[in-house]
C-alpha cells in the first residue's frame with residue numbers, strides 16, 4: 001500500500017465519548033446551555049479530534065504555507081506577474097508579510113514549503129525545499145501535472161505535517177502562495193461540486209471584468225481539453241489542480257490520520273481541503289472553518305464540507321491569514337472550557 005493510501009486508511013471518525021463528555025462539561029459552566037454558540041461547537045470538535053474532553057492548556061500551532069506556480073498564468077488570469085510568488089517567499093522569510101504579523105499575533109510558527117515554485121529559491125530561514133516541479137503546465141492546453149507529480153506533492157504534505165507533529169505540533173493551519181492559484185481552485189470547485197464555472201470564479205488578486213472573462217475562458221478550455229472526472233478527485237487534481245494545492249490536501253490527510261485539528265484558510269486552502277475530503281470523507285471532521293473569503297465560490301466550498309466560517313472579515317489574501325485569526329478563536333474556545341467556573345464551584349443557581 002502506498003503512503004497516500006495508508007494515510008487515508010488511518011483516518012478514523014471523531015471520538016463520540018469525548019465529545020459527549022465535553023458537552024457535559026460545557027453544560028455545567030456558569031452560562032445558559034449553548035449560549036457560547038460556535039465556541040462550544042469548537043470545544044466539542046477539538047475534544048472529538050484529540051479523543052479526550054480534557055483539552056490542553058495550549059496547543060502548539062504551526063501554519064503550513066505551501067508555495068507553487070501555475071502554467072495557466074499564460075492565459076492572463078491574475079492581476080499580478082508570476083515572479084511575485086518567489087518575491088513573496090523572500091518577504092515571508094524576512095517577516096514582512098501579512099501572514100508574518102498575524103502568525104506572530106496568533107502565537108503560531110510559520111513553516112514554508114516550496115512544492116512547485118517556477119524558479120530555484122535560495123536557502124531561507126523557515127523554508128523547506130521540496131520542489132516536485134517548476135510550476136504546473138498550462139491546464140488550458142493539457143493536464144496541469146502528471147499523476148506521479150500529484151501523488152508526490154500530496155506525499156510532501158503528508159511527510160511535512162507528520163514531521164511537524166513528531167516535533168510537537170498539535171494544531172496546524174493551511175496557507176498558500178502561488179500567483180494564479182484562484183483559477184485552479186475555481187476549476188476544482190466547479191468539477192468536484194458540479195458548480196457552473198461562472199459561480200465558482202472570482203477576482204482573485206483583483207482582476208477587472210476582462211480578467212474575469214479570461215479566467216472563465218481558461219477554465220472552460222481546461223475542462224474541455226482535460227475532461228476531469230468529477231467522481232475522481234485525484235484525476236481532477238492532476239488535470240486542473242496545483243502543486244501547492246496537492247501539498248495542502250496532503251497536509252489535511254496527514255493531520256487527520258494523526259488526530260490533529262486543521263484550520264482551513266480561504267479559497268485556495270478550501271479547494272485543497274475539498275480535494276482531501278473527496279479522497280477521504282472522514283477527513284472533514286478534522287477541519288475547522290475560519291473566515292469567509294470575498295471569493296464568491298468560497299461559501300459553496302465550505303458548505304460542501306459542512307464547515308461554518310465564523311469570521312466575516314471581507315478578506316481575500318490567502319497565505320493563511322484567515323486561519324491565523326481562526327486559531328485565536330480556537331484558543332478562546334479552549335480557555336472557556338478550561339477556565340470558566342461551574343455552577344457548583346461558583347454557587348450559582350441552575351433553576
Ligand SMILES: Cc1cc2ncn([C@H]3O[C@H](COP(=O)(O)O)[C@@H](O)[C@H]3O)c2cc1C
Nearest residue numbers: 078080176177178179180181182204205318
Ligand atoms: C503581493 C501579493 C501577496 C499575496 N499573498 C497571497 N496572495 C494570494 O493571491 C494569489 C492568488 O490570486 P490570483 O489567482 O489572482 O493570482 C495567491 O498567491 C494567493 O496566495 C497574494 C497576491 C499578491 C499579489
Ligand SMILES: O=C(O)c1cccnc1
Nearest residue numbers: 204266267293316317318
Ligand atoms: O480566499 C483566498 O484565500 C484568496 C482570495 C483571493 C486571492 N488570494 C486568496
